[in-house]
Amino acid sequence: MEYLKKYPKLFQWLFLLIVFFALCFAIDVPETYKFIRGQAEFVKDPNQSVYFFLGKEVRYYAFDVFWRLPPLLGWLPIWINDSLFFLMNEWMPMEFWNEDTQEFKTRPLLLEISRNLTSFMTFLIELIREILLGGLETIVAFTSWDFIDAYPWLELPGLPWTIVAAGAAILSYKLSGKGLALFAGLTMIYISIFGQWKPSMQTLSFILVAAPLSFIFGLGLGIAAYKSKRVEKALYPILLVMQTMPQYAVLVPALVLFGVGDHAAVIITMVVAVPPMILLTILGLRAIPPEVIEAGRMSGCTNWQLMFKVLIPTARRDILIGVNQVIMVCFSMAVISAFIGAKGLGFNLLLALNQLNIGLALEAGLCISLIAILLDKMSLAWANKQTDYFGNLTFFQRNKNVIFFSASFVIGIILAYVGTFIFKGSFNYLFEIPHNKGISTADFWNKGVDWIFDTFFVYIKAFNTWLIQDVLQPMRALYLRMPAVATLVLAVGAGYLIGGFRSALVVAALTLFIALSPWWDRALVTLYMATFGVVISCLIGFTVGTLCFQNKKSAAFMLGVCDIFQTFPSFVYLIPVMMLFGITDTSVLIAVIVYATIPATRYTIEGLRSVPVGLHEAATMSGVNKFQRLTKIEFPLAFPHMMLGLNQTIVFALFMVIIGAFIGTEDLGQYILKALSDKNGAGIGLTLGICVAFIGLIFDNLIRTWVGKRKKHLGID
């Protein structure tokens, strides 16, 4: 009884677990139940039950409601799909003037909007692509094909790669200094001589369109949310879901609305990249000291002047950090968008992975990683750069970067011209090195992988078999064995114990949505893979973080490593594991573990670092040893921050599990992949995406509530 009074929470948790397991054992597995693989839902099976809702037929396998809830939301994907179809093809037909045929045509409004948007985006992308790579579509857009035939010299030749490389180096120099300039130059040269120039420039042009547009929209919405509580309240849930929704899942509706290609990818990239921009804009504007705003007001600023002359310049750094986020999201989307036909590095990577040409995939992956690091460092340098005073500099000092760029422009063109004489009859390597005509190390890597495979095949295979048979499959079976009701009780109970009634309600709603969707089993499989990944990641991350923290240098080094790894688009992680473990669950899980370890490590170090120096000194003066200090002082204080790391780890793991479907898993991701190639996939893809987002949000809600309470209890911020 004394213990019960001393640790009431502990006993409440125990009680919850007892109820959960009691329910698990009380509810038997129905004899007819088996995990449905593959296409079963699309095949009509006489054993299935059927119900109609809103005129939609929903088929499902019925079980005892305690075991599996009936998919009462099964109509939702079909309904979303039909609504989209209706909106696109039948809603609000209107007369539109057709330039080509010179007549009015009746077309649904949304289709016309989508077409116009599409052609606008295509135009922008083409324009930048033609500046970088050459072409004539833009000129044609303003004139006509006949005009081009008459004046063929009007075709844009594209910039020689030397100029772009020099431009990147000079910009890096201006933003940061010699180090980054060197890195930028080398990266560009690497890209060029390894024959990745064209896809890289395609990817870059994609970012150059998507990032500024996302920035403008994000900033605008961020300002609107800052100004009006109502806008913020309306935006907040959307932002929350978008942050936890796998980027992969939004591709599917984009297909329906905008078709296949770069333009669709740009539009959908904006959908993904705008939320972080909004959040950071709001954050930045909120962080402005109130007195600065008052100073602006007392200077007699109108609202407009206050926003653009006082608020935005003062919040410059946060807003530019937002730009950094936008660029990184755009880049990772540029890679994933290969699934819906966007050209560029991602497409090459996808192709190479599909052909299991690991060497090519590695080269493309390295290119992607290098560009990612470069873009990240450049935009961060921009954010951290302080305004300089130019008034007392000479003309040359003030404009030296422009002068240098002009000079390198001229030199680049001369070089390209000289190149036409040197490389007569073959490719002009001083202008552009064509794809697959540069140096390629693919063979070397392929041979290396073959050698590793030949030499270590037995061990890899043994490990693989052991992991799958003795660990993963039993674990999966355990997860699938959980009755729906027991899982609900566990989730809601945890919500109540952590955050009280409100949390319990939120968690219940989110869990119910998943339970009532037709993919509860898949969600459990997703959850099992994510759990496995998260547990291992946290073990590694917390340990590595704690060890690195013991030494200032190693901590800084580790944070740098985390920074670099975090910039890689998640897709890249699949390459090395596929090399070693082929197409299995093991590959996916290892990719998950590698990817999700990043936030676990980072937050551990940051959390431990944030323990105040005064406490360290106080502890040292009380005579604690290193180990006592760690367990008695640092861990308890850093724990809330480490839990936020756990939260991030879960989100990262979920992302990777979903992407892993590309290799072939049996979870929600597999269905998203399927939806991509399905004409009616939009509704399914979106609903699946929401399901994954909700899994993330359940943990997010629980962890954040707990951390908030704990921090209050400890009196930290």
Added chain:
Amino acid sequence: MSETVIKCESVYKIFGENSKKMLEESNGNVDAKTFQERGCIVGVNNASFEVAKGEMLVVMGLSGSGKSTLLRCISRLTDATGGKIFIEGQDLLELNNKELIELRRNKMGMVFQSFALLPHKTVVENIAFPLQIKGTNTEESISRAMEMVKLVGLDGRENYFPRELSGGQQQRVGIARSLAVEPDIWFLDEPFSALDPLIRKEMQDEFLRLQEKLQKTIMFITHDFDEALKLADRIAIMKDGIIEQLDTPANIVLNPATEYVRKFTEEVPREKVLIIEDVMDASSKDNLGDLKVSKDEIIENVAEKILTQEKLVGVVDSNNNIVGSIKPSKIIDTVFGGRKNGS
């Protein structure tokens, strides 16, 4: 007194929902406790006063006393919940947005505790900011700003960024910025509180020098009673949103209106604050000794001379007419007596 520039008539500021309705229901009888129970916090409670042209009113109070809120009501950075505020006869609360901006652009200047400089602008650009907002062209605004730079003694640092300046220098920029448009009314919200004591004293002297020259109408907020005594023409002492006493420094020190005010005055070195006129006896002008002192002398400066006398000391005004007398023992009384518990 000369013309009134700022005039407040029972100004209230109450934070919270329904505050307006609750204020109406209370009929001007605001009790902080009952308001708090209903979710409202009283910032300013029934403040009425006037500030004359060229006068410096110092509002003094501890944190949470509502002094900053009062200032923000008068600069209309927040809207007062009730009452009337007149700026040069204009009803401030009736102004629309455009008129308010005009008023701020031409009549008001404000200095902030945390300096509130724009981090992306240089010293001279910061000072020129209010002018440029007004629409003054660049050349003119910069040359005017350069005058201001000289006025506050920052010549040679005009192209520095705020991040490169010390706290005292940053506040000089803040002062220069607030004066750039040549406002008639000058608000200072704890301008020297974030500075080191030595710098603070230097800035106070600098400030007095400026005021001597400019003769602005000033509302100065501080939590430092000594600072208030040093600078003020009149002091308003605030507690829990209420103005406890509004009077000249001497009267506050000699006749504290409430127990709360008296606590502040206890530790004050009176000989440094009071002048002869404050303590003289105006009724007896006979039997004077040889020594005469001016009525405007601070006691500290003449105490030694007076204490050597045995007879009454005559007090004269600027025209050398005798206006009263002072007993040597009165000096001792003033400096050491009249304090609670003999402390």
